[in-house]
Amino acid sequence: GSSVEVDPGVEVDEEIAEDDLLGGLRIDSTEDIEVPDRLVDQVIGQDEARDIIIKAAKQRRHVMMIGSPGTGKSMLAKAMSQLLPKEDLQDVLVYHNPDDGNEPKVRTVPAGKGDQIIDAHKEEARKRNQMRSILMWIIIAIVVGYAILTGSILLGILAAGIIWLIFRYTNRGTDAMVPNMIVNNGDQRVAPFEDATGAHAGALLGDVRHDPFQSGGMETPSHDRVEPGSIHKANKGVLFVDEINTLDIRTQQKLMTAIQEGEFAITGQSERSSGAMVQTEPVPCDFIMVAAGNLDAMENMHPALRNRIKGYGYEVYMDDTIEDTPEMRRKYARFIAQEVERDGRLPHFTDEAVEELILEAKRRSGRKNHLTLHFRSLGGLVRVAGDIARAEDRDHTTREDVLQAKERSRSIEQQLADDYIERRKDYELQVTEDGVEGRVNGLAVMGEDSGIMLPVMAEIAPAQGGGQVIATGKLQEMAEESVQNVSAIIKKFSDVDLSEKDIHIQFVQAGQQGVDGDSASITVATAVISALEDIPVDQSVAMTGSLSVRGDVLPVGGVTHKIEAAAKAGCSKVIIPAANEQDVMIEEEYEEMIEIIPCANISEVLDVALMGEPKKDSLVDRLKSITSTAFDQNQGT
Ligand code: ADP
Incomplete structure (x- = not known):
């Protein structure tokens, strides 16, 4: 189309471009990148x-x-x-x-004529004013002179004053001649x-x-x-x-x-x-x-x-996101150069700092192989990072600065989530190595980009009337759906008739914030099965994932943020849907803190999350045999 491709005018190594975060760009810092003159060529995506x-x-x-x-x-x-x-x-x-x-x-x-016209009018007004003052002083001189001659000096001074006032306040007439240039x-x-x-x-x-x-x-x-x-x-x-x-x-x-x-x-x-x-x-x-x-x-x-x-x-x-290609990543590097240039005071970014920002753009997209196009907040990050470097009088903005900037420019939701975690530490909500029946560490996203750990507890009681699912707050609907999905599976391997039981599901400390329900359904399922079978759940494990009726673990949103939340809360393992594996873009510091375990099926989830062999093994084996392929055949009977 009409798009003018502006590559940053820097050498590009095509060999490595595909896998390189900089898209093969050979730069030491964003200083090496040329910024196009026209704004329209600076627009990315x-x-x-x-x-x-x-x-x-x-x-x-x-x-x-x-x-x-x-x-x-x-x-x-x-x-x-x-x-x-x-x-x-x-x-x-x-x-x-x-x-x-x-x-x-x-x-x-x-355009430009207006100034000339105003000048001409002002000049004319000035001349008129000059003539007026000359005239005024002549009249005053005559009056005062006459007064001195006739000996009534006081009267003369008074008359002079009156003349002066008259001239002063009839002056407006000449001002009115000068037009007002409004554009x-x-x-x-x-x-x-x-x-x-x-x-x-x-x-x-x-x-x-x-x-x-x-x-x-x-x-x-x-x-x-x-x-x-x-x-x-x-x-x-x-x-x-x-x-x-x-x-x-x-x-x-x-x-x-x-x-x-x-x-x-x-x-x-x-x-x-x-x-x-x-x-x-x-x-x-x-x-x-x-x-x-x-x-x-x-x-x-x-x-x-x-x-x-x-x-x-x-x-x-x-568009909110764009496909992540080497060319696009090179443009994101140019974006930083643009923002640095526009600001005028920020130190240029090192190649590593650029990489970290591109990684952040990937993370913020929340989509596989995409980059976020929310440039204003990305630009905010550039400025905060640059300011940190500038405050320390450094020549370049480094990766460390970007990481620190991210820490500082956390959204309100993130700060809230951190606050939650802080407060939780004061209570008994810490992660332990123990196993607890019916209690699972779920994960949710608050706002757009803040993960939070959200424990779920299930308790089974004999039904008073028909069996019910009772959940706290707005999560009732989600809980019912999760239980429904899991009950199809439970029917296959357990003697317990769920319709004769009341299932109480409690979301520990779920605030009124938008906790996305769907992504908690393997959590609810695990809690229910654990409570039903009296098998404890490993409390150092956290999980996210959606559950199908067949027992498949389906992908969910925000895995990266959730994994980070689990790591922050002190979990040592986190279960995510296998289909989300490529969406994981966690920061390095978390990589050592937590083991990520992708699961495709509820039996795999339980294998990781439940404790206490041999009861657990027998359950997982039974499950394996009925879910997935086996489940299809059983379905008809
Ligand atoms: P909007 O009007 O959509 O709210 P703006 O145009 O004001 O957003 O964007 C704010 C800043 O973010 C811009 O001044 C520019 O620095 C940067 N920016 C936004 N979108 C882009 C883009 N597509 N390409 C490059 N920079 C962008």
Whole structure:
């Protein structure tokens, strides 16, 4: 397509590129990487959005971008402004209207002309003022001279004062001649980019300031109180509005009018201010609108405005992740160079520091063979790491700095999870080497990126009526489903009829936070089987995984974070679904702390988690024979 491939201008070793975290890039630090000049070439990933921006810039179409924060929406909008022709730029001047002071006149001139006009007017005003003062002093001299001659000096001084005052306060007349340049593109080298995210009506649509002295020669002429809005400053350029739905409906309506008309008069926005009496002639606002938000925001925006943009422009979705290829990894290295350059004060990153960041981008993607496109938070990490190096006056940002930065820039959820673990240490929730019946260390993810260990306890009791699954809190549904799945398996090897039992399932210290239920179903199953068969569970083992009716362990999300949580909590083994094996991207420090055991079947899980042979062996053997292949054949009977 129209994408211009910019490889960082550094030697690339193609032989090792595939497996190399730097994609074969031969660099000592990010200093060796060339950053492209144009913003549009700095954008990483988002190929579709990029193509659309380029196309829309040519055709002057509006664009709507839908996607997660920090994926490059405003960056692309800004890049678009750099692609627009700058020859079209204009200056806008507001003049006093001698016929109606409350309706200032508006004139548009080519960019740069405005300054000349203002200068000419100022010069003329200065000359007039000069003439006026000369005139004033002549009159004063005559009056004072006459007074001295007639002997009434006091009267003379008084008269001189009055003359001075009259001249001083009729001076306004000359000020009114100088126009007010509300849009000045004289020094503008590219088409304007205006970010109107979160702007109130005045900032977006323009305003006329209140004048406390509305008469009596003290007032500021109305044209001088006119202030442009973002829509006017964005004339011939790009107006970017993120979270567009947060603009109030009336403002959205006015914005739509502005888009339709290509011009919009400025008036005072607060009703009781003297500015509200003033309304200028229409001021040009011929901008391209780039509206952004998440899907929710789009649905809540003014339908007419949305249709307008849709009908006259493009709509594009932003990607959250991108496939991990050597070329992409090289671009991520360039991303760091870009951020370092943009900041201007951060020391460049060593190759190892870059590798650690790319690893983090892989981890944050939460997807096999993908890299996250959430660049704002990644950029935050770059800055924190760079700041650490800078504070110590070092030439380069190192891997250590990146690791420390990660520690510092933990999300609220992570800090909460750590806090949990801290607090738990005060109670009896520590990991032990013992075996406990019916108690399993589950793992969950809080927020987006924080693992937490979440013990599950199961207890079996004779049913009072029909057998029930009783779980704490919101996890009832999940518990029921897990038990249902495991009961199909239990039926095959146990004499116990689950329908005659009440199964109590307790999630120890599960907060109200979003604990993802599905990934705990092998945990619940293990707890139930342990309680049912009176076989203890090894408390130094933690686990995550989803369970199918056939006893297969199915993949889950967030394994990396969960493994790290298990390691932090002091577990020595962690069970994960075999299908998740490739998603594991834990940090080195954890690798020695914990053994990762991939399991494909519940029998393998129990083999690792249960203690106390020979009871356990016999159970696992029975299970093996009925789950998986054997299970299929038994199914029909
Ligand atoms: P959004 O508008 O989607 O919330 P921004 O465009 O403001 O995100 O992104 C914030 C910063 O993150 C940018 O200024 C840039 O430094 C970096 N960034 C975001 N997306 C990308 C991208 N696709 N490629 C390179 N850098 C990016």
